[in-house]
Amino acid sequence: MTRLVLVRREQVLKGGQPLAFLIGLVFAMLIGVVLLLISGHDPLAIYGRMVEASLGSPRAWSITLNRAVPLGLAGLAVAVAGSMGLWNIGAEGQILAGAMMAAWVARLGEGWASPLLITAMLVAAVVGGALLASGPAVARAQIGVNEIITTLMLNEVALRLLQWLIHGSWKDPESHGFPLAPMLPDEARLPGLFERAHWGVVIALGVIALFGLVASRTSWGYELRVAGSSGATARYAGISLKRKITTVLILSGGIAGLAGGIELSGNADRITEGISAGYGFAGIIVAALALLRPSGVAAVALLFGAVQVGGLSIQTMGVSSSVSTILQAFILFGAIGAGVFSRYAVRRVKNDKTDNQS
Amino acid sequence: MIGLLSATVSFAALLYLAALGELIAEKSGILNLGVEGMMAIGAVTGFMVALETNNPWIAFLAAIVATAVFALLHGLFTVVLGAEQVVSGLSLTILGVGLAAFLGKGAVGRPPGAVLAPVDWGPLSDIPWVGTVFFSQSPVVYFAVLAGVAVSLLLTHTSVGLALRGAGESASTVDAAGYSVTAIRLAAVAFGGAMAGASGAYLTLSLTPQWAEGLTAGRGWIAVALVIFGAWRPGRAAVGAVLFGGLLALKTRLQTFGVDLSPILLSMLPYLLTIAVLIVISIRARNRPSAAPAALGQAYRREER
Numbered sequence: 001m002t003r004l005v006l007v008r009r010e011q012v013l014k015g016g017q018p019l020a021f022l023i024g025l026v027f028a029m030l031i032g033v034v035l036l037l038i039s040g041h042d043p044l045a046i047y048g049r050m051v052e053a054s055l056g057s058p059r060a061w062s063i064t065l066n067r068a069v070p071l072g073l074a075g076l077a078v079a080v081a082g083s084m085g086l087w088n089i090g091a092e093g094q095i096l097a098g099a100m101m102a103a104w105v106a107r108l109g110e111g112w113a114s115p116l117l118i119t120a121m122l123v124a125a126v127v128g129g130a131l132l133a134s135g136p137a138v139a140r141a142q143i144g145v146n147e148i149i150t151t152l153m154l155n156e157v158a159l160r161l162l163q164w165l166i167h168g169s170w171k172d173p174e175s176h177g178f179p180l181a182p183m184l185p186d187e188a189r190l191p192g193l194f195e196r197a198h199w200g201v202v203i204a205l206g207v208i209a210l211f212g213l214v215a216s217r218t219s220w221g222y223e224l225r226v227a228g229s230s231g232a233t234a235r236y237a238g239i240s241l242k243r244k245i246t247t248v249l250i251l252s253g254g255i256a257g258l259a260g261g262i263e264l265s266g267n268a269d270r271i272t273e274g275i276s277a278g279y280g281f282a283g284i285i286v287a288a289l290a291l292l293r294p295s296g297v298a299a300v301a302l303l304f305g306a307v308q309v310g311g312l313s314i315q316t317m318g319v320s321s322s323v324s325t326i327l328q329a330f331i332l333f334g335a336i337g338a339g340v341f342s343r344y345a346v347r348r349v350k351n352d353k354t355d356n357q358s
Numbered sequence: 359m360i361g362l363l364s365a366t367v368s369f370a371a372l373l374y375l376a377a378l379g380e381l382i383a384e385k386s387g388i389l390n391l392g393v394e395g396m397m398a399i400g401a402v403t404g405f406m407v408a409l410e411t412n413n414p415w416i417a418f419l420a421a422i423v424a425t426a427v428f429a430l431l432h433g434l435f436t437v438v439l440g441a442e443q444v445v446s447g448l449s450l451t452i453l454g455v456g457l458a459a460f461l462g463k464g465a466v467g468r469p470p471g472a473v474l475a476p477v478d479w480g481p482l483s484d485i486p487w488v489g490t491v492f493f494s495q496s497p498v499v500y501f502a503v504l505a506g507v508a509v510s511l512l513l514t515h516t517s518v519g520l521a522l523r524g525a526g527e528s529a530s531t532v533d534a535a536g537y538s539v540t541a542i543r544l545a546a547v548a549f550g551g552a553m554a555g556a557s558g559a560y561l562t563l564s565l566t567p568q569w570a571e572g573l574t575a576g577r578g579w580i581a582v583a584l585v586i587f588g589a590w591r592p593g594r595a596a597v598g599a600v601l602f603g604g605l606l607a608l609k610t611r612l613q614t615f616g617v618d619l620s621p622i623l624l625s626m627l628p629y630l631l632t633i634a635v636l637i638v639i640s641i642r643a644r645n646r647p648s649a650a651p652a653a654l655g656q657a658y659r660r661e662e663r
Contacts, residue, residue, distance in 0.1 A: 006440070006659065035460065087444050089391075135633075145640040146650075148444060149586055152391070153629040156579055164622040281448055288445040320463045322571075325456030329449045333431070336441045 006344040016342025017291055021300070024289075024335030028327045035326065041319055049317060050310025050324075060309070062195035066267060068298075068305030069204040070095065070276065073259035074283025075290060075297040076208050077129075081147075081252040082292040083215065084228040084244060090136065090151025091256040092280025093158035094129035098260025100162055101128030103170075103181065103271040106188040106264075114187040121188060122203075122261045129257015130250045132158060137249035141242040147249060155280065163273055170271075181270045190266040200262035205298065207255065212294035224248065256280060277308075278325075285332045304328060362604075362611050363491045370596075370603030371495070371502040372560055376581035377588070377595050378502075378509050379553025384585055385513065386546035387526035387653040390432055391447030393554050394578025395454020400425040400558025402458040402465070405569040409471035414563050417472060418498070421559035422552045428454065429551020430544065437543045440657035451578070459571045470567040474498060474560075496564035498556065505553070510592040522546060526651030529658040539658050554578070577606075583632035589639060589649040602628045 033043040054064045074091040081088035088094075102121040109117045132154055139145035165181075172182040190198040215221035227234040227244045234241055259279065268275055286304055290296025311324020376393055383390045390396075404421035408414055432450045435441040477483075477500065479493040513519040524532035525542045533539050557577075562569055580602055587602075588595025605628055609621040639649050 039460070039463075089444065089448070139637060139640075143637065143640045144643070145637050148389075149583075149636055150633050152579065153583060153633050156576055156629045157626045159576075160622050160626045164620055167622060168620065278452070281452060284445060284448050285452070288442065320460045322456040322459035325452055326460060329453035329456065332445070332449045333435065333453075336435055336446065337439065340439045340441065 002348045004346050005349050006340065007347045009343060009345050017296075017339060020335045020338035020342055021289055021331075023338035024331040024333070025303075027334030027337075028330035031330050032323060032327055035323070036319070039319075041317070046314050046317065046319060046323075049314055050307070053313030054306035054309040059195045062193070062197035064302070064305045064309045065197045065201045066305075067309050068301040069200045069266070070259040070263050070279040071282055071286055071304050071308075072204050072208055072298055072301030073262070074256055074279045075286030075301050076211060076283075076294060077252045077256035077259070078284050078287035079290065079292040079294065079297055080211060080255060081249055082287060083224055084248045086140070086245065086249060086252075087148045088133065088151050088249060088252045088256070089148055089284065090133060090154050090253070090280070091259075091283045092276055092278065093151070093155035094132050094253045094256035095260035095263070095276040095280050096155075096158040096162050097128040097132040097253075098125035098257030099128075099264045099268075099271055099275045100158075100165065100260075101125055101131075101257070102261040102264045103184075106184055107170075109188075110185065112187065114189075117185075117187050118190060118265055121265055122258060125257045125261020125264075126254040127257070129260065130254035132257070133249050133253020134246075137246045137253070140249065141245040159273065162271070162275075166271070166273065172270075181272070183270050184264070184268070188265055190262065198262075198266035200266040203258075203262060207258065208294050208298050211255075215294065256283070282308075282328060285328060289332060289335055307331075360487060360490055362607050363487075364494070365607035365611075366600065366604040367491055367495060367499060368565060368603070369606040370599040371499040372557055372565065373577065373581050373584055373602055373606075374506060374596060374599035375498070375502045375560065376554045376557035376578060377584035377599060378505055378592065379550035379557075380581055381585045381588070381590060381592060381595060382509060382522070382553075383546045383550035384654055385526045385590060385651055386522050386543045387529060387651055387656060387658070388433075388436055388543050388547050388550075389443045389447060389655050390429070390450070390547060390550055391444060391582065392429065392432055392450025392454060393550075393581050394574055394576065395451035395458075396425050396429055396551050396554035397454075397558035397561070397574045397578045397581075398458035399428050399454045400555030401562045401573055402462040402558075402569060403555070404559030405465055405470065405562035405567075406462065408473075408563060409465060409468065412472045414472040414474045417563060418474065418556070418559050421555045421563075423555075425555025425558065426548040426552040429547050429554070432551075433544045433547035436657065437540055437547065440659055443655050443657075455572075455574075462569045462571070465569045466571065468569070470563070472563070473567050474564045496560065498560040498564055501556070506592050506596055513592065523651070525658075526653050529653055529656075533658075533660060539660070543658075554581070557581070580606075580628050583628055586639075587628075587632045587635050589635070590651065591649075601631075 036043040036046055054060055077091045078088055101124040105121045105124040136147045136150035140147040167179040170181045172180050190200055192198055223239045227239055231241055264271055286300045289300045307324050307327055311321045315321050380393055400421040403424040404417045407420040408417035432446050435446040436443045474496045476494045477497050483489045483493040521532055521537045522542055525539050529539045584595050584598050587598040609625050612621045
């Protein structure tokens with residue numbers, strides 16, 4: 001009797017990941033076709049509309065780019081932590097913390113000149129995200145508390161803090177009793193780039209490129225990778241693991257926080273509970289698909305931005321926007337499945353009894 | 359007051375069901391962060407099948423089976439293909455919430471096709487207070503109690519339980535003892551899905567009973583928290599379930615008691631308490647074996663043993 005097993009390849013297949021990603025995309029679209037057919041829609045018309053709305057014109061591109069900004073930054077936040085083997089599952093909460101801090105600065109800085117106010121808001125956003133991540137960072141570095149769980153729990157805490165503010169002291173007296181924060185002043189809005197796109201696109205690209213350079217060209221980035229691949233080696237090399245863990249997680253939180261600040265200043269009229277439309281969680285998928293590489297993060301974020309914008313556009317055709325959520329998840333599952341085969345080969349082995357009992 | 363206690367028991371059962379499933383999965387070494395998505399699948403399946411069949415029991419069973427199959431997607435990727443558990447689990451949540459919204463679109467706002475009516479325990483149900491709080495609950499509540507006892511006995515008193523715990527502590531040892539780690543872990547993940555499905559169906563067949571997008575409202579995350587709060591023990595998780603369930607029940611009733619505390623701030627407590635417990639567990643783990651399964655989160659490949 002023979003059975004199939006996965007055997008690690010000596011070398012990862014070259015170009016395996018982009019190929020796996022493509023396979024994932026095709027796989028997800030096929031599943032989408034089935035779902036749409038079952039629910040009585042014309043898949044071709046729906047997909048056509050999605051592409052048209054997300055990539056069909058300069059205006060469509062500008063909306064997609066805006067959407068890619070929080071996805072890319074959240075993806076980078078996860079990738080930064082991931083480069084050291086840490087999981088920041090708290091990007092969603094850190095985005096909210098960043099947006100809250102930015103909104104708070106916008107309240108304080110009434111009447112400030114626009115460049116000053118926006119800069120202060122974005123800096124505050126970074127601080128907010130970093131603050132929320134600092135607890136898990138210190139707990140992980142000093143006591144070894146699992147950062148997956150702490151960052152995950154703080155998502156829910158941050159969301160409730162935001163709800164509390166919106167229902168309480170931040171409630172607009174002119175909102176007729178609705179739990180709404182007041183509108184942001186015009187000075188707090190990020191300037192436009194082209195069509196609907198705002199300067200956040202440039203900032204996000206800059207941050208992603210900067211981290212890509214730092215990670216690949218500096219000794220700090222090198223130490224990070226050493227520490228990520230082997231704690232023992234890092235200790236021999238005199239790298240302080242505790243400090244690295246703390247810095248990396250706080251940095252990761254700061255990047256996610258920046259996404260919240262940009263989202264508020266660039267895309268929103270006011271801060272709401274829904275200011276992060278699941279970007280923090282989608283960012284984990286983005287980072288995973290990009291194999292934690294900054295260049296990959298930017299590319300995947302752009303594609304996910306297009307899928308999400310496309311998903312929103314088909315609501316007018318009577319299709320739930322959750323189609324885009326489903327597609328994103330299946331892209332990942334398809335890519336994981338395909339990705340396994342770039343690292344592992346399928347071999348047939350003889351399955352004798354002694355093997356079972358060994 | 360009696361409404362508060364009764365709601366505490368209901369919410370505790372809701373959280374406990376999902377937490378028991380996650381506990382078994384984690385005990386076998388598989389972290390499944392897809393509980394929120396699995397609950398959504400269970401909730402929508404239960405509601406839709408009830409609309410079709412008008413039979414609450416068929417609906418409840420269908421939710422359990424459908425969610426177990428759904429959970430096996432996580433099993434396929436993490437157990438068979440060895441993918442990163444955190445990524446696969448979160449994708450399962452995203453997929454589950456999305457699929458539930460997609461499938462349930464036509465059911466939003468519709469009255470339930472059937473509900474699991476409270477069990478009538480005869481004279482027991484007529485006892486003042488106790489009867490209302492404990493003996494007028496949905497059958498799912500008693501199912502949760504039985505499941506808790508069963509899981510507890512399974513883990514501590516059976517060879518299956520021993521093998522399951524072994525898979526989460528030292529997979530190669532269990533493998534050497536002649537058990538299939540893959541089979542154990544797949545079964546544990548499927549069980550986790552089944553229980554999350556039961557929990558979700560309890561929402562749409564008893565507690566709410568309606569379907570709306572986002573109905574699970576983060577309760578799946580509380581269930582994940584509960585496993586840690588209970589230090590991976592069914593008994594302690596039950597205590598935590600009553601505590602967290604009480605907080606959920608209290609949330610909507612604070613004003614009636616004239617307490618000047620925002621219910622929103624109160625709802626942070628389960629998460630903050632869980633973080634506190636995790637810190638205590640981590641500090642204690644310095645001097646003795648940790649409460650967490652040692653191989654939690656690690657893929658097992660026999661050929662790389």
